[in-house]
Amino acid sequence: MPNRNLVIAIDGPAASGKSTTARLVAERLGYTYIDTGAMYRAVTLAVLRNGIDPADDSAVSALARNLQISFLRDPDSGELHTLLNGEDVWQQIRTPEVTRNVSAVSSYSGVRTPVVALQQQMGEQGGVVMDGRDIGTVVFPNADLKIFMVADLGARAARRHVELQHQGAEIGLDNLAIELSERDRHDSTRHHSPLRKADDAIEIDTSGLTIQQQVERVIELVQQRGAEQNAASVPE
Numbered sequence: 001m002p003n004r005n006l007v008i009a010i011d012g013p014a015a016s017g018k019s020t021t022a023r024l025v026a027e028r029l030g031y032t033y034i035d036t037g038a039m040y041r042a043v044t045l046a047v048l049r050n051g052i053d054p055a056d057d058s059a060v061s062a063l064a065r066n067l068q069i070s071f072l073r074d075p076d077s078g079e080l081h082t083l084l085n086g087e088d089v090w091q092q093i094r095t096p097e098v099t100r101n102v103s104a105v106s107s108y109s110g111v112r113t114p115v116v117a118l119q120q121q122m123g124e125q126g127g128v129v130m131d132g133r134d135i136g137t138v139v140f141p142n143a144d145l146k147i148f149m150v151a152d153l154g155a156r157a158a159r160r161h162v163e164l165q166h167q168g169a170e171i172g173l174d175n176l177a178i179e180l181s182e183r184d185r186h187d188s189t190r191h192h193s194p195l196r197k198a199d200d201a202i203e204i205d206t207s208g209l210t211i212q213q214q215v216e217r218v219i220e221l222v223q224q225r226g227a228e229q230n231a232a233s234v235p236e
């Protein structure tokens with residue numbers, strides 16, 4: 001295991017397996033898992049609750065400046081729950097309505113600037129696995145390990161379908177595929193911090209992998225990186 005607290009960045013498109021993998025990798029390493037998408041979802045929830053048009057950059061940005069986003073560690077799972085002005089919104093940020101609007105809300109620099117600052121503060125001591133879209137490119141461009149997770153659209157839609165079924169929601173596979181590719185297109189073509197593989201990120205295609213295999217692959221890379229860093233720090 002690495003002997004110091006690394007920053008591990010996992011980026012990639014929606015439903016590529018990032019968050020499940022990141023959570024399990026963090027658990028194995030005794031690190032903190034930080035779901036950065038949850039922060040943009042919390043802002044989106046506030047936008048919708050306040051009746052603000054998600055397409056209105058200045059109204060959304062003004063609201064974002066006055067929001068308080070914080071975290072609470074769940075005593076049972078050890079995971080961080082996102083709090084919006086002190087309220088645990090763990091479940092409310094996963095609704096289809098939030099999912100439909102989060103790409104627009106997260107595209108504004110007025111939203112990204114305070115959220116990115118918070119993420120940098122949370123990761124500055126290391127010992128974190130952070131998943132998102134711009135972690136390796138913008139939030140932690142010097143992260144110790146950068147992973148870019150991809151999977152083909154069919155595999156991603158099928159995974160999201162199973163997840164939603166567990167939550168009791170029935171959305172057709174075709175609609176899910178359309179929704180995912182639309183969100184990816186929006187996230188990759190936006191002006192500020194678009195979804196992009198960092199030049200030094202290692203790509204993992206999870207289309208044919210089980211969750212266990214994804215986790216093992218990342219753990220191997222973490223061990224390799226830790227060993228490289230140890231070797232580099234041994235005095236001659």
Ligand code: DC
Binds near residue numbers: 014103
């Ligand atoms: O990971 P997720 O599906 O919960 O993310 C929701 C949205 O938030 C995603 O469509 C784009 C945005 N996001 C972002 O812009 N940057 C991040 N680091 C994480 C998420």
